[in-house]
Amino acid sequence: MEDTSIPTYGITIEPKDLKILMQDVWKDDHVPSRLVVENIPYEIGLSYRGDHTRKFRKKSYSIDFRSYKEEFAAREIHLNAEYRDPSLIRNKLSFDFFESIGSIAPISKHVLLELNGETKGIYLELESVDEFFLQKRGLPSGPIYYATINHANFSLLTPKEKPKSSLLSGYYQKIGSDKDNQDLERFIIKINTTNREEFGEAIKKDMNIDNYLLWLCGAVCTQNYDGFIHNYSIFRNEETGLYQMIPWDYDATWGRNWNGDIMEFDAVPIEGYNTLTARLLDVLEIRQQYRRMMAEVLETKFTVKAIEPMVANLHKQLNPYISLDPYKKQTIALFNSEPELILRFIEQRNSYLRKHLKDLE
Template identity: 20%
Template sequence: MSSARYLPHFGAGGPLVRHASCFVLLLAIARAENGTAPTQTAPGADLFTNSSVRRIRIEIRPEDVRALRKESRSYVRSAIYAEDEFYPEVGVHLKGSTGSFRGLDDKPGLTLDFGRFSSGQRFHGLRKIHLNNSVEDPSYVNEQIASELFRAAGVPAPRVTHALVELNGRKLGLYVLKEGFTEDFLGIYFKRVDGNLYDTDLGDAVDQRRTRQSGRDPGDEHAGLELLAEAALEPELNRRWQRLNAALDMDRFITFMALEVMACHRDGYTLARNNFRLYHDPDAKKVVFFPHGMDQLFGRADLPWKPHMAGLLARSVMETAEGRREYQARFGALFTNLFIVDRLTNRVNQIVGALRPFLGNSEFKQIEREAAAVRDRIVQRALNLRRQLAEPEPTLLEFADGIARLTGWTKIDQPAGGRMDETIDGRSALHIIAGPVTSASWRTSARLRRGRYRFEALGKIVAVKPLPFGKNQGAGLRIGDRMRQAFNFTGDSSWKRLDLEFQVDTDEEDVEFVCEFRASSGQVWFDKDSLRLIEIQ
């Protein structure tokens, strides 16, 4: 299947489409051909196409409250009042992961299943909605911005709006309202909705047995995923590319990867093997990835556009020459024609502005401040990506007798109340003085060939006190976002060797090296001459 069906190419794959209007036209044609554009007749259209904030009142009986306290993920019955409508016997359970989960007496995330106990009951045509407490996104805009980006690029993603929620007479405040992954959702994008939809909250899905969320073929419950897992692990790369294309909607997956990286979705599939859903389309007999849990975005402007891929399938695709070419072309086209800063920041303004009539002045001002930070992160991400994409391709790091020096260090996250500099006091060193809350680092990167390596440094610390949170404290080394060896180098110490072994499993990979300092006070020095990489035979 040609990737031009979704997006124009640039570079060797074809001419770069330079005007957004041309790109939008191509996307509109592709979305019309593939059913990837929600229409005004789609279930829930009225819920998501106007800017009204819904008022939802939830009543749960005392015995069901007790049941929820005991088993927060199990459905209990509730009654829902929304505007002038009453919905009896609605299933409700608590939702949220480690960072976002809150109990009933706090601001809980909630899933409402209107058809759970009352067959055929729908909320604006939808069986299921999620009410996200947005505790990890105080701007309340990230999920909506990201889902619109994915849909604009032809990747199915749930629609998003907002609601004011009340639970048993207690006003919980503003929530992000998101449609559920159900047959209602699938029907917008696929001709058939009876394929298997998989819940993947436990991590990488293609090489594990998964919980089937919906689907009508129990006799063939995991066949599609098993074929995909076998293709991903195919050792012969030309054969792998062919097998992956036979089992995976490759066009959508490459777009999915590129957008997750572009938006710095550091808790998604591509970078963290988390927050995604899978659908086995019975017509195409291919697996499609859906994004999920996009409440923390644009957090690191300098995230490489070709980072280490954590997801097995993402790594498998990028190990092939065809996959790397497709990803590069797709990333450039998306960045040029879809990641348009003015449009994105204006959309943030529109979303936040629509909340104004429904919120008190102080609450709205706080959300405005958080949204301004999101706009700034979008701007900084675009500026950094533009610089990255303009840079020439790096060459392989050269080793002499199995050793290479690491140079070109850059300071990241300078601590408030502290300092980062390069000192020469007997020996040249990378120096960090901690402020009250410090998570700072010196970083560089290099392109490596397949093999096993050891990253080495000499570190010295004085009066280092740990932070009151987190398991890694003091000074340590790590490899980008993919490998963090536990460390607790605190107190006082003369020069001590620090090292970390890792492996590169692809023919070539850009690897980021990090000299990290997490502390509430104290100083660290990393000897510059000792910062080196050793090839392990």
């Protein structure tokens, strides 16, 4: 019989350290704490994580083991509160979907978190995108960046069309050097200044096109509205010299936005958006490749038939724990209605995207 239970993560933190943590939610400095999983203790550093989510009552956390831990296959993990997602499954469902279409994505699983003996609710444990992420997938090392705010739009301008103070605005360098920063700046300049006739061949020297288009299929299907200008990681494969995209923070998907409100199925066009995507799809060969990839995904992977079992399994797994979550126990009826909403979104979104495949001809 399949075990559908989720593990309990118990964190203990001294009052003085908890006070330091709570004094400034925007600080990334870790405070000493202890994590216990299956009766095994781990000395950790603990901090809040996220952007606007740090203002929420249910906080998200970063856990630093300070050294590689075989049990977690990581040195660092993230615990996401999924506060605005009434289903609590959209992030994981997205990453599982990305993997199903052949795109790399962080490993994730749900856990029940306790802090100093008090139940904090259901969290999503997320794999950190770092050197161990690459090693686990047999990928060469290389610089890694998180796109943390909406300036990471591959443009010379901000979304409000003002000149950026830095071309690296919106990016946090997880791994890399000053030279890697310069290379990323040159890449962004190249995207914006290469003439139309030469762009198709020029971009292939810097970007893994297959990877980007798979990522684009995932972002467009799940309709992560702001995932085109942040909420992704990008790394440069040191063997090929090519940049690759990795999805990150996909809770505002499958028919809801970042506030947890309903987002209509046609909010994001089939072309997606951002400067790099626009320039890539301006190249006939690349646009046709994207059309073929999207058509196959819509036929085989982004369907109610393919995704319904994933939704059902995740919902069933969390159902016994939803009443234990102090931030969700008042909205159990909403939680129970979410699978139907997600599946209806898939049906409507699939139909919408199929109709607009012609826009890519």
